[in-house]
Amino acid sequence: MHDIRALRADPAAFDADLARRGLAPVADKLLVWDEERRQAQTALQEKQARRKALAREIGPLKGRGEDTSALEAEAVGLRAEMEAFEEKIAFLDGESSGVLASLPNRLDADVPEGPDESANVVQHEWGTRPAFSFAPRQHFELGEALGQMDFGTAAKLSGARFVVLKGALARLSRALGQFMLDLHVQEHDYTETLVPVLVNDAAMYGTDKLPKFADQSFRTEDGRWLVPTAEVPLTASVSGDILAAGSLPLRMTALTQCFRSEAGSAGRDVRGMLRQHQFEKVEMVSVTTPEESSAEHERMTRCAETVLEKLKIPYRRVLLCAGDTGFGAVKTFDLEAWLPGQDAWREISSCSNTRDFQARRMNARFRPQGGGSPVFVHTLNGSGLAVGRTLIAVMENYQQEDGSVVVPEVLRPYMGGIERITA
Numbered sequence: 001m002h003d004i005r006a007l008r009a010d011p012a013a014f015d016a017d018l019a020r021r022g023l024a025p026v027a028d029k030l031l032v033w034d035e036e037r038r039q040a041q042t043a044l045q046e047k048q049a050r051r052k053a054l055a056r057e058i059g060p061l062k063g064r065g066e067d068t069s070a071l072e073a074e075a076v077g078l079r080a081e082m083e084a085f086e087e088k089i090a091f092l093d094g095e096s097s098g099v100l101a102s103l104p105n106r107l108d109a110d111v112p113e114g115p116d117e118s119a120n121v122v123q124h125e126w127g128t129r130p131a132f133s134f135a136p137r138q139h140f141e142l143g144e145a146l147g148q149m150d151f152g153t154a155a156k157l158s159g160a161r162f163v164v165l166k167g168a169l170a171r172l173s174r175a176l177g178q179f180m181l182d183l184h185v186q187e188h189d190y191t192e193t194l195v196p197v198l199v200n201d202a203a204m205y206g207t208d209k210l211p212k213f214a215d216q217s218f219r220t221e222d223g224r225w226l227v228p229t230a231e232v233p234l235t236a237s238v239s240g241d242i243l244a245a246g247s248l249p250l251r252m253t254a255l256t257q258c259f260r261s262e263a264g265s266a267g268r269d270v271r272g273m274l275r276q277h278q279f280e281k282v283e284m285v286s287v288t289t290p291e292e293s294s295a296e297h298e299r300m301t302r303c304a305e306t307v308l309e310k311l312k313i314p315y316r317r318v319l320l321c322a323g324d325t326g327f328g329a330v331k332t333f334d335l336e337a338w339l340p341g342q343d344a345w346r347e348i349s350s351c352s353n354t355r356d357f358q359a360r361r362m363n364a365r366f367r368p369q370g371g372g373s374p375v376f377v378h379t380l381n382g383s384g385l386a387v388g389r390t391l392i393a394v395m396e397n398y399q400q401e402d403g404s405v406v407v408p409e410v411l412r413p414y415m416g417g418i419e420r421i422t423a
Contacts, residue, residue, distance in 0.1 A: 001360040002100050004034060017106040020322040022115065026103065030096060037092040044085040051078045101211060105357040107322055108331040114321030120334070121321070126305070127314030129338050134401045138341035139392040140272035143169060145403050146423045149273075161262060161277045168421040172394070172407065173280070175414035177255045177387050180282040180307055184384055188303045190253035190284060195233035197256050198224040203236035206362030208328035208354070218259050218277075226259035230283035231381040238287055239362035243377065245369040249288035249296060253384065255280065273388045274346065280387035286380040289366065290356070293378035297353040300382045301333045304349040307385050310410050313393045314338040316345060328354045335385075337393040348389045351382030 007014045011027035018025060054075045058068045112121050130136075143149025148169035154162035165173055184190040204210040204225050209217065209232060218226040227233060234252045243250070258281050273279075284303060288296045301317065308315045320332040329352035336345035356376035359365070365374035398406040405421040412419060 001357065002103060002106075003360065004030070004096070004100070007031065008034065014106070018103065020107055020111075020113065021104055021325075022323060023103070026099060030099060033092050033096050037089055037096070040085045040088045040092070044082060044089065047078050047082045047085065051075055051082070054078070101205075101361075104327045105208075105330050105354060107325060108353075110319070111325055111331055112319065112321045115323040117321075117324045119321035120324055121319045123317045123319055123333075125314070125316040126309060127312065127338070129314050130340060130397055132340065132399075132401075136340040136396060136399060137403075138272060138339075139395045141341070142395050142399055142403060142405060146405075146421065148421070158277075161275065163273050163276065168415075168418060169391070169395075171415060171418075172405075172411065172421065173387055173391050175411045176390050176394070177280055177282060178414050179411055180384055180387070180390075181253060181255050183307060183310065184253045184282070184284060184303060188251075188284075188306075190251045190303075193234060193237075193252045193254045195230055195237070195254050195256065197227045197230075197233075197259075199227055199232055199236065200224060202239065202362070203232050206239050206364075207232045207235050207358055208361065212327050216261050218261055227256065228260050229258050229281060229381075229383075230254040230256040231285055234283060234285035235287070235358060235379050235381060236362060238364045238377070241364055242374045243287070243364075243366040245289065245366050248366060248377070249286050249292060252285045253282060255282045255387070273392055276388060282384045282387065284351075284382045284384040287364070287377050288380070290375070290378050293353055293355060293380060296378075296380055297331065297333075297351065300380055300384075301335070301351040304335055304351055304382055304384045307390075308335065308337065308348070308393075311390070311394065311408050313390075313397055315348070326350075326352060328352070328357050330355050330357070337389070339393060339396045340399075341396040346389065346392075348393060349383040349385045351380070353378070353380045355379075 007027055007030060011031060015025035015027045054071055058071050061068045112119060114120070140149060140151070146169065148166045150164040150166060154164045181192055185192050198220065201210060201223070209228060217228050220226070234254055238250070258279055260277060262275055262277060284300055286296045286300060305315065305317065315335050315337050318334045318336055320334060325332050332350055332352040334347050335349040337348040339346050355378045358379045359376040364377050366377050367374050394408060395405050398408065400406060403423065407415050407419055407421065
């Protein structure tokens with residue numbers, strides 16, 4: 001959510017930030033509504049003050065038996081006028097809130113210009129891409145040949161964009177999630193958190209998933225939402241709170257199932273596990289002060305990069321351009337893993353700083369150590385990592401000519417010592 005005071009202070013800058021995302025200006029319309037609302041609020045307060053004065057005047061007059069009918073009639077008229085102003089204020093609040101809730105976050109000055117992913121900027125690349133003496137296969141070719149990745153049974157059970165993993169591949173997926181959690185808890189100072197995967201409207205709205213992304217999420221018949229990512233319950237866990245400055249930063253991590261309808265993705269990544277309705281992800285969330293959020297963003301991204309480095313998966317860090325940065329983010333780093341089977345870089349993690357955008361929507365604040373009024377926290381979220389996509393990266397980078405897959409060394413303790421997955 002945006003601060004209307006910032007819009008009042010510099011409406012041209014507000015519209016210029018929207019233009020970076022390819023959106024039309026809205027400042028003039030919002031400022032007209034804002035002025036009308038403030039005028040209505042002033043008039044309402046004047047009517048309220050007059051009505052209170054009348055009440056103080058009528059009481060003693062009645063006590064002395066004097067005629068108060070004219071004053072009482074004025075009071076009745078004031079009540080009707082007050083109701084009209086209250087309705088106008090509520091209407092203007094609704095109109096303004098609706099527009100403000102639909103507007104994305106203002107971008108950081110470092111975010112490069114550009115309409116789409118073609119303008120994203122590669123910041124650095126890590127690792128050496130494997131050289132094969134054979135034509136590398138894609139993950140679904142490897143998985144099906146191993147007899148441990150079954151899309152047919154998943155389609156029979158649930159339809160398209162689901163998978164059934166079996167045997168050692170299922171164990172490898174579990175190992176990846178456990179390894180990531182252990183790394184983030186033991187080395188990166190995150191607190192492991194087990195959260196619900198069903199949340200209410202307030203949690204989705206507060207984390208900027210509603211109303212913008214309603215069509216990309218699944219909703220139950222009782223009005224709850226299946227989480228698109230654990231970012232939602234982790235971040236919303238501080239909604240409405242006033243935190244002590246000394247408790248910040250809060251760093252939480254969770255491994256959950258995630259659910260996305262993939263609306264608008266027809267025809268994209270139809271084969272394999274890249275784009276699923278249900279998938280596992282290890283999420284990282286930080287809640288911090290405005291002064292520390294930029295450093296926390298870099299720290300979080302390094303935590304995600306460390307996972308790939310320990311797995312020895314080649315990756316690159318990409319700074320997203322204006323047209324590719326997500327709705328709630330001011331700045332986003334994507335990590336893209338090298339997939340030899342596709343001969344392409346594919347996103348495996350996205351780490352975003354939303355600053356106080358989510359905090360304003362869910363009224364999450366902290367009290368400064370020196371005292372004073374509560375201040376909105378800054379919230380950050382990042383994948384550490386998407387488990388299914390990491391499984392894909394391991395399979396394609398560690399594949400052998402005979403179709404087997406070597407297990408990365410750091411995962412072998414989680415695999416009971418298994419070093420190679422075979423049919």
